[in-house]
Amino acid sequence: MATSVIRFQLKAGATSIPTGASPQWGVLFDRRIAVLPVQATTTGEFVRQGLAQARAATRAQATLSLDDVKLLSPVTTNQQFVCQGVNYESHVRESGLDPKNFPFNTIFTKASSCITGPTDDVIRPRHVHLLDYEVELGLVLSEDLTQAREVRADRLHEVIAGLTIVNDVSARDVQLPQGQFYKGKSYRTFGPVGPTLLLLEPHEWALWPSLRMKLTVNGGERQNDLCGSMLFKPHQTLTELSAMQDLHAGDLIATGTPAGCAARSPGKLPMFMARHFISDATKWKFFVRKGMKDPLFLQPNDVMELSIRTDDGRLDLGVQRNKVVSA
Missing domain, CATH: 3.90.850.10 (Fumarylacetoacetase-like, C-terminal domain)
Structure with missing residues (x-):
């Protein structure tokens, strides 16, 4: 059965882990977390040291509420x-x-x-x-x-x-x-x-x-x-x-x-016209100007x-x- 690993930081006011503790690793069981004892500051360290511990975690060990933590990226910023x-x-x-x-x-x-x-x-x-x-x-x-x-x-x-x-x-x-x-x-x-x-x-x-x-x-x-x-x-x-x-x-x-x-592409005819009849600089000015009116962009x-x-x-x-x- 697949194992859902998370990396998290305790929220202010939560008491299950000392306030100000470093990011932790855990296994998620619904909305409860089994905190892992592995001390890994990077994802590389975790996958080298903590996979067996993660797979061995049980639902009975899941004592920390998901509501008490802030979820972090499971991939740390030192990785490629x-x-x-x-x-x-x-x-x-x-x-x-x-x-x-x-x-x-x-x-x-x-x-x-x-x-x-x-x-x-x-x-x-x-x-x-x-x-x-x-x-x-x-x-x-x-x-x-x-x-x-x-x-x-x-x-x-x-x-x-x-x-x-x-x-x-x-x-x-x-x-x-x-x-x-x-x-x-x-x-x-x-x-x-x-x-x-x-x-x-x-x-x-x-x-x-x-x-x-x-x-x-x-x-x-x-x-x-x-x-x-x-x-x-x-x-x-x-x-x-x-x-x-x-x-x-x-x-x-x-x-x-x-x-x-x-x-996305504007279509074959506009693409043909842009490729053969206008400069690249002009083409991209049109692209940006049109895109600023497109509600799909965030x-x-x-x-x-x-x-x-x-x-x-x-x-x-x-x-x-x-x-x-x-x-």
């Missing part, structure tokens, strides 16, 4: 934050692109300092007007990969500790006109993660394609798709990345988003809710809820 782009055919097409032109795995990174908690506010910088969302399945590594390794689809449990929810928040008016994914996606708070790190048992990894991602804004559904729709699967991505760079226990890989983002006080679970509830990564605020 690697991302896949255009990894769902539906998102490729809504971006005005042809999937046949993307026979490669698109990889980029976000600054790990953008990682924030599953209920923290997302801060929109003053100069950003086209703020977008992307629900994604996050993979958290269980061990170091410091040389090329072929990861098999049926052996994911050997290299991945668990799964979490990621919101790849993006400033499209920075990312697209400037052609800078890192810059447009790395502002502080642009990476909500959690609430849980779901530890799967070896036989449960076969269920990951049936995980359903959903994202709503102010209660209205924007994104809904199965993780199995991704173009490059986790074993393929881990194999490719291990041949290219060092990865470490606790590092986070966000696996891409499906259709439903605010930013505004201050908008609330995003993200969930990832199987339809039968066997695997459930919880619900992430973040409010957008102005800088």
